[in-house]
Amino acid sequence: MTNRVWLDQPGLASAAGPVPAPPAAHARPLQIGGITPFTSIDFPGRLAAVVFVQGCPWRCTWCHNPHLQPRRADDASGGRPWAEVRGWLARRTGLIDGVVFSGGEPTIDPGLAATMADVRAMGFAVGLHTAGIYPRRLQDVLPLADWVGFDVKAPLSRPALLDRTTGVAGSTGAVQQSLRLLRASGVAFECRTTAHPALLDEAALQLIGDELAALGITHVALQRARPVAAAAAPLDPVPKDWPSAATLEHFERLFPHFVLRDG
Numbered sequence: 001m002t003n004r005v006w007l008d009q010p011g012l013a014s015a016a017g018p019v020p021a022p023p024a025a026h027a028r029p030l031q032i033g034g035i036t037p038f039t040s041i042d043f044p045g046r047l048a049a050v051v052f053v054q055g056c057p058w059r060c061t062w063c064h065n066p067h068l069q070p071r072r073a074d075d076a077s078g079g080r081p082w083a084e085v086r087g088w089l090a091r092r093t094g095l096i097d098g099v100v101f102s103g104g105e106p107t108i109d110p111g112l113a114a115t116m117a118d119v120r121a122m123g124f125a126v127g128l129h130t131a132g133i134y135p136r137r138l139q140d141v142l143p144l145a146d147w148v149g150f151d152v153k154a155p156l157s158r159p160a161l162l163d164r165t166t167g168v169a170g171s172t173g174a175v176q177q178s179l180r181l182l183r184a185s186g187v188a189f190e191c192r193t194t195a196h197p198a199l200l201d202e203a204a205l206q207l208i209g210d211e212l213a214a215l216g217i218t219h220v221a222l223q224r225a226r227p228v229a230a231a232a233a234p235l236d237p238v239p240k241d242w243p244s245a246a247t248l249e250h251f252e253r254l255f256p257h258f259v260l261r262d263g
């Protein structure tokens, strides 16, 4: 997940003014934990805003956005109303051409599909960041997505490693099912792995590469973890020479579209 969260963007409410009424489909409004008004790196080829959905059932100890993990009991308990964000987005037409739903885990929210449909109807391309935690919800929203950034946090053949990362037993089955659905959907996507020596050693990273290549996946990113003070277990800075040149060459050999990012 991306980590540029503005929980309380100054001027958002006042800039919004009178907002267009959202469609009736928003009987269950999205729980929004924050927004980023402009990004050129979270949705390939697009200038986009990011809408961070509140809630995630996993508890990755190094999570960049731990404040987005708890789900609010009801949407009246705080957060930015979708109608307000929608009005603000309407005024961004021509300045941005995409909206990315990130989190937290966006597919946790039953209002995601209607909100994505709404954003499409406004003329924006729609991106989605997901860890594949809810395959059925993902299946529902894939027809509404133009691009997906899919987290692969550990080798798919090493379920214990993923469980250790997420803090939740049995995490791998959902990820495997979601990845199958995503590959079958025809939606453009990228698999991305957070890279830090305390999370995965280089053999595990290379195994992820081998597994994704065997599935025919072409777009892959390694994202060097950025230390986050608010994380439950803050990580040390990633050494400058990590991952090694051998691991990077391994990925470059496997994938026509490989990128190393600083997360």
Ligand code: SF4
Pocket: 001, 056, 057, 058, 059, 060, 062, 063, 064, 065, 066, 069, 103, 104, 105, 131, 166
């Ligand atoms: S999947 Fe992990 S890193 Fe992503 S939001 Fe949930 S707890 Fe944080």
